[in-house]
Amino acid sequence: MRQITMREALNEALHEEMERDESTVLFGEDVAKFGGINKVTQGLYEKYGAPRVYDTPIAEATIVGAAVGMAITGHARPIPELQFGDFASIAFDEIFNKMGKWRFMHGGQMEMPITLRLPVGIAGGAGPEHSQSPQALFMHGPGLQIVVPSTPYDAKGLLKTSIRDNNAVLFFEHKLLYDMKGDVPEEEYLIPFGKADIKREGEDLTIIATALQVQTSLEAAEELSNQGVEAEVIDPRTLAPLDMETILNSVRKTGRVLIVHEESKTGGSGAEIAAQIQEEALFDLEAPIKRIGSPDVPIAQSIHLEQFYRPNAQQIINAVNEIIDVPV
């Protein structure tokens, strides 16, 4: 099959959906002529021009607030971008309370077909305010769907689903995945929300990972396999809705669980997932659920230090070994 990068996959999804529905409108900082600082929106301005594709002032709260105001008229399907996912903090009220709740709190009378794109993750020494992965925060926000792809294939299918969906979507793209290549068919396809993907099957333990950490976990799983440990690697793909069924089936099979994410550990998505697993399958657990996240300190700017934040394959292997060592 054709191999393209996640950047290309995302770009294709945008092209196809903007072609398909002329109420789509894409905006953000430097997304038009410049094609986005991550080059994900390249070629769209040339094809659709303003006002369908346009550059905004540096004012993130206004970007998201305006997207909400567009969406609720029923005339527009906004696809805003925040240049760094960290800036969700600047538009937090707009995301958490307006995108997430406007429809419900006004009696369900409007729709919220917004796909907010948020590049996240530790990459290249961008420092404490340009490297975060804030997705877990939004699991606590009703009305928000949270998409976190880990492959070009998933990225394309999920972005297309997001854009067509009539509800709010936060679409998190790990910056280190933009250059990752993977199989993407020429034909159109969509990937539904709330359907986890088992990226690797295994009997000995379940690794639940998101975004870049899916790749790191797969790498670790190969190494573990050499050591005779077969890990099942599950990528929830969407944190909201969360496919607990697939997760629990795996847990019931393996009895051992490791959750890996790049978000800082405390209060990360792993907390909620672990809490649900033990609630539903406590007596299937043969060892405590472990979580790996980045350290609970702001991310250093130094490239030398930043490597110690991003979970790596060795950490995963070590954690798996500890989990496996717990006697039945």
Added chain:
Amino acid sequence: MRQITMREALNEALHEEMERDESTVLFGEDVAKFGGINKVTQGLYEKYGAPRVYDTPIAEATIVGAAVGMAITGHARPIPELQFGDFASIAFDEIFNKMGKWRFMHGGQMEMPITLRLPVGIAGGAGPEHSQSPQALFMHGPGLQIVVPSTPYDAKGLLKTSIRDNNAVLFFEHKLLYDMKGDVPEEEYLIPFGKADIKREGEDLTIIATALQVQTSLEAAEELSNQGVEAEVIDPRTLAPLDMETILNSVRKTGRVLIVHEESKTGGSGAEIAAQIQEEALFDLEAPIKRIGSPDVPIAQSIHLEQFYRPNAQQIINAVNEIIDVPV
């Protein structure tokens, strides 16, 4: 001992600490002449006047941002108030990234002696944007201490500690507790952070609750006691730092756990607490840890409906019975 309301206890703490340290400065919307919409800051303006106590424009991001700018000069100890804790969403970048990280990311060269007061909770039909309990979000934010008192005694001692502390504190006050009366000694006292309080001892199960839900849990515990079930009720008092030692000691004793909070369930503080408990004490658990939170939907404005959000004693009793029913 003298009984006063939590409102009075908080007000006393503010008076004492502003008297004690003339670098303290208190500001927010309507906190001066009006004494605050919850009347917690009454009498301070009359005593200290501007600029020590002053009313600000309605601009929450600026309130918190300015507090940070004051604090890092080393000349001021700001005690800002946001009129409703929900508005933390408006000042989210300022709280999460600036209060929490400015010191660290600038190499630890400044201090951040801010106590940000945040009235929270479902009370009197204030609706989806004036009733939330956002404290759990900040557990995911390094550099922030999270205080959640449940009694007048704790409120006073913790607020005094907060103001004297040289690091950032988010101080959450449940609005329905303002009128609650309780023992508060005349003499000065401080309560350290990271020290949970066992509000009631019991052998049969552990209830971990915060804010108003400590009171609801105690109520439920009395009723349960009549039924022959002795619940231990633990109030962490600070969610960061979190006193896992006290919690784990109790869990090891009882083997059964219920976590109760008013925050919506998914992604609430209960998720992190449950995840940590199972990680540290899985094999002591005789039943899955249950969590009670408000439903994962925006809070309705209707008084009639809002009662169905706030966890009540009967819900707690039912949950406890389910937990107790799990056979050993």
Added chain:
Amino acid sequence: MAEIYQRDVNLEDYDPDLLIELYKTMVKIRSFDENLIRLMQEGKVSGFYHSGIGSEGLSAGSITKLLRDEDYIYYNHRGCNQKIAKGVPLSKIYGDFLGTIEGTTKGLGAGIVHSADPSRGVLGQAGTIGSQLSLAVGSAFASQMKGTDQVTIVYFGDGAASRETMHGSLNWAKLYNLPVIYICENNEYAISCHVSETHGVKAHIADWSEGYGIPNCVVDGNDVLLMHEVTKEAIERAKKGRGPTFIEAQTFRHRGHFEGDPYDYIDKAVLQDWKDNRDPIKNFKKQLINSGLTTEDHLINLGKQVEEEILQAIEIAENAPMPERNRIYEGLFA
């Protein structure tokens, strides 16, 4: 510095239907409000109500017979003045206060904050005041993109004007030349704070919009015809593709910030002056009668009709059932 908007308005120049409609709308607004306060006193509605009495002219003047159903508004939290002027059925607004399923939110009980009626262009309100300033430019952008001549009006108080969102919104509005009208209901107070205690301005709040190159002015918001004129000009500007307008409309609260507010932080004489000499309804009534266009009796009758209408609306709203508990699980997603 902001122009003080002045025009010679002569009643003879207006269609009598418009004049009567303006009067009727104001009376309806006030009567709605008085009856709501009564319902509160009867314990049927909770305490978070911000009465709009004293500012009816601002809403009637800027909406009645000017805005169509397809024009959008974001109302503010003071009274239900704009919702009523925009034609949201009274029973539905009462239903939102009483929490019955008659309300626009079908039982969620929007109260003052979250009613909506998209079929009449009422897109709702942000509980965080000032947040809707950004939404408004989005809605206006959507109309412009679609090529319609829809206009968006966003209402907000003097206090809300100090939210940071104001800047982002004004910048978008001017930059993209959007059909949006800012109406700042300046009643001098934000809860207990006088505007002079919280606003750094050259002279007026409207001055803030000047630096963006947005046409702006200060107007007597209690003069319903002046409000009509100033808004009409702004609407024409918007429809002609000439962009946004910022209107600071001066008014005053007859009651405290919320029901129960002691309202002791203001100068009583100033309040009395507004009540006696600058009441929008009283003054317009006088004008109407003096012009010979109508009689006191006629207006009294009209008032009675309105009251009748209000009482019927309350009855409908009260008779509708409260929602079931599981109402809260409905409508989160489309």
Added chain:
Amino acid sequence: MAEIYQRDVNLEDYDPDLLIELYKTMVKIRSFDENLIRLMQEGKVSGFYHSGIGSEGLSAGSITKLLRDEDYIYYNHRGCNQKIAKGVPLSKIYGDFLGTIEGTTKGLGAGIVHSADPSRGVLGQAGTIGSQLSLAVGSAFASQMKGTDQVTIVYFGDGAASRETMHGSLNWAKLYNLPVIYICENNEYAISCHVSETHGVKAHIADWSEGYGIPNCVVDGNDVLLMHEVTKEAIERAKKGRGPTFIEAQTFRHRGHFEGDPYDYIDKAVLQDWKDNRDPIKNFKKQLINSGLTTEDHLINLGKQVEEEILQAIEIAENAPMPERNRIYEGLFA
């Protein structure tokens, strides 16, 4: 509309030491920058550098011999211009780029964003541009409350000026009459966007501050003496308790937004014109020599001294060790 700041500046009216110091500071800034770019090319520093070449006059002019250690600045993300002018040791700034413990952050590797030197009033920078606008009024408030005559300057780009925080900050500054100076480094671009594509203004960015009643002007930021004069006036205003000033300083980036930016979105001829005719260092050098105050040789010598100083600083910074892994667990709490 904002005044275009013009003064007749004659070199004879100035203390020669000041003039030489201004020149030297500019040269130091540029040399620092050029050497940093070299370090990047050598692979020693990561890619997030925003060169400040072309705007040295703005920083030297507004800081050198005007600000004391106790005066506060919040620098912006373009170059290290303001940090250097404020006297942060060069080895420490390089240390922050190289990630060694010589850096102000002792190995965290602040890069361009998070260096700080409280002993010299350098309070840091917000990674979210524009957020420091609110911090600045806080710092100024603290000085005012303490009764000192400290001044706070906040630097930010034309792009950052469009952040919503601008409004909250300007309002506080005027309302509380704070000793704060806004210096908007308007280099016409925010990454790829020209200011005309993203700013709705009457004529200038400075116009935004006018509605608050804040004295403001537009100045040639590449004329170091004009920058000196305009900032001096603002500092005097602040110290006399007469509140804030907003200065829009015009300049242009010689290089792209970040190292690696193709920088193909601008008009090459415009850039060439800025380089040829509006280079702050080149022009000031000409003025100095023409005035007879110094000679070309002297200035060349001075440049060599500066280069020497820079190379020494780099050596110190490079020779310092990288931090241990557990550095990241230090300093979260006081």
